[in-house]
Amino acid sequence: MQDAVDPWDRMLHAGMAKFTRGVSPASLMLAWSDWAIHLAAQPMRSTQVMMVHPWLRAVASASQALQPQADTSPTPGAHEHDRRLADPAWDAWPFAMYREAYRAGARWLDDMSTGVPGVEQHHEQIVAFAARHLLGIGSPANLPATHPEVLRKTLASAGLNLLQGALNWREDLQRNLQGLPPPGAEAFTPGVQVAATPGKVVLRNALMELIQYSPTTPTVHPEPLLIMSAWIMKYYILDLSPHNSLIRYLVEQGHTVFAISWKNVDAGDRDLGIDDYLSLGLMASLDAVRAIVPGQRVHALGYCLGGTLLAIGAAAMARDHDDRLASVTLLAAQTDFSEPGELGLFIDESQLSFVEDLMARQGYLDSSQMAGAFALLRPVDLIWSPMVRSYLMGERAPLNDLMAWNADGTRMPFRMHADYLRSLFLDNSLAQGKYQVAGQPVSLGDIEVPVFVVGTVSDHVAPWRSVYKLNLLCDTDITFVLTDGGHNAGIVNEPGHGRRHYRALHRARNAPYVPPDKFVAEAAQVDGSWWPALHRWLAAHSGARRKPPRMFHAASGHAPLCDAPGTYVRTR
Structure with a gap:
């Protein structure tokens, strides 16, 4: 009976998700009910917040706004909910x-939604988050008359x-309904304007293509470098235009670079899980790289979810005494998910059940x-801001x-995304030593190769303090870099880009832990891109440079299949 009912419930939830953009109404109602019940149980507090504070603040704000503005600087705190209001035009x-x-309304909503005794912290955060979004709709910066x-x-x-x-709105609506990219996207075609670093696809399987890039220097470091981005994005975030391509930069510094380009999955790939991405992605690529460049250990670099997968793989390899890795580099990649930032607002049992029903119906989570x-x-x-x-x-x-x-955008298969959200985000099993690979748990503490970690200051996807927690989980030699920018712009941070800077901390194996606030206070700020620091670190953990190995030859068993960027990157 249950099997017959579930498809109808999932169909209902999938239909609801189209209107809620994947947010569970039940999760919102649970949070609101928790907050409302506890607020009602505090009659004196709620009366003061709802009746007294608004009037006092409204009078103070109105009198302040009507006074002559001798000083044209923005009112302190006036733009704390919408930084666009800091512009002098609003004075x-x-x-x-x-x-x-x-501003008065924002402060009132903050008082209403936070600090209510008895409310579960997760529910309070959801209510405050929803309140900020409702307030944001009515921001004077969004309305033509104000x-x-x-x-x-x-x-x-x-x-x-x-x-x-x-006319712009009509065009955007038509493009969205037809599944077309935004205007101007046709000027950035993979293999032409972007993802244009020369190379060959040397391996293709059901989940990824492996690209080997052509050397551009007379000598190279002997250890190859394998780059693995997340499958929630096209890999060429690391190979954008020639001037801001991390892959091209590393090739020009004398590294033999390989990169994984993931397949954009469809409904037929619904049962692919993290183990499949580990075996068909990381492990298959390591086998190919070692066959092409024999006798050398491999530097591995992972970005975002690709970095999380790399950390899992490195821990499993350490457990199994697999010494193919020379080092590990993690870019904006979490390994401890106990404090994932505002993204954690979307992670609870109600929300995950809703998303699983949506994915089960279509077989994947769509990029939109x-x-x-x-x-x-x-x-x-x-x-x-884009709408205005x-x-x-x-x-x-x-x-x-x-x-x-x-x-x-790309899609994520049902099983993989469900396992990822439950095992890593909800249960935090990797940080607790409970995550299993091949039926046995893995521990990040087993990793002994040196690790280079990058966090970005304004990352909303992988908050840098969460990324920094690897220092609590791993006692190997760790270099942590904190750079300005967000999850993408902080990584695409090429040399020569103005107003860039970073801080770095080197912690030797088994050295004492340095808290994040102390790191920020004591680490010197370095102007410029962090890319040269990564190159110097890789070079320091590599052997003497020598002539490039023979490229693209059939003897390795990996003859070229086609030119980079391959075929998977072109699928929508």
Whole structure:
């Protein structure tokens, strides 16, 4: 009977998910009920917050906004919920009044949604998060009648900006319905403008293509470098335009580079799990790299979820006395998920059950559904600002290579994503030594090869303090780098890019733990990109340079199949 009912329930949940962008209504209701019940049990507090504070703040904000502005600097804290309000254009009347009213409302919502005794912390965070988003909808920076720049342009153009904005909205709607990329994406074609570093595909299986890149230096480091990005993204985030390609940069520094390009899965791949990505991805690639460059250990680099998989694989290899790795580099990759940041708001039993029903129905998690969750983490940057510029200002933001790559989304198979969310995020089994590979648990503490770790300051996907926790789980030689930027822009951080800087900490094997706040306080700031630091670190853990090995020859059993970037990267 249960088997007959479940498909109907899953069909219902899948239909609901299209309207909620994958967010579980039950999870939201549980959080709201917990908050509302406990708030009702605090009548004196709730009365004070709902009746007294709003009036006092409204009067104070109104009187402050009506005073002459001798100092044109933004009011402290006025833009803490929407940094767009820090622009000097909001200092003039009546826009300062709008800003101060918004500020008062924001503070009131904070008081209402947080600090209620008895509310479970996870539920409080969900309520506060939802309150901020509801408040953000009514931000004066989102409304044409209260936005100074929109009003000026509307008057200057006699409303043509709004007409153009309506045309932009219609075009975006048509493209979304047809599953087309945003305007301008056609200027960034893999293999032409992006993902253009010369190389050959030397291995293809059901899950990935392995690319070997052509050397450009007369001598190379003997140890090859294997790069593994996450399968929630196209690999060429690390091989964008020639000037900001990490892969091209490492090739030009004398490294023999290989990269995994994952297949964009479909419903037929629903049963692929993390073990499949480990065996068909990391292990199959290591076998091929060792056959092509025999007798050498391999430097391995993983980005995002690819870094998490690499850490799991490295721990399993250490457990099994497999010494093929020379080093491990993890870019914005979590290994301890106890504090995953705001992404953790979407991780609980109710939410995971809802998402599993959605994926079970279609066999995968679509890129648009995943992008919707990430957009909720940065609504000002990813939702409101683009909408204001495109639909109210009537302007199209020029698409760059990173934006075009971000629109070239991928899917994740049902089983893999469900296991990933439950085992790693919800249960945190890897950090606890409970995650199993080939039926046996693995421990990150078994890793003995040197590790290079990069975290980014404003990462909403893998918060740097969460990434830093590898120092608590692993006693090997660790170099930790903290760079400015976010999850993508902080990694695509090429030399010569202005206003970039980073901090670095080297902790020798078995050296005392350094807390993150102490690291930030004591580590010197280095101007420029962290890429040269990675190259120097790799070179320091490599042998003397020599002539490049024979490339693309059949003797290894891996004759070239086609030119880079291969075929998997071109599938949508």
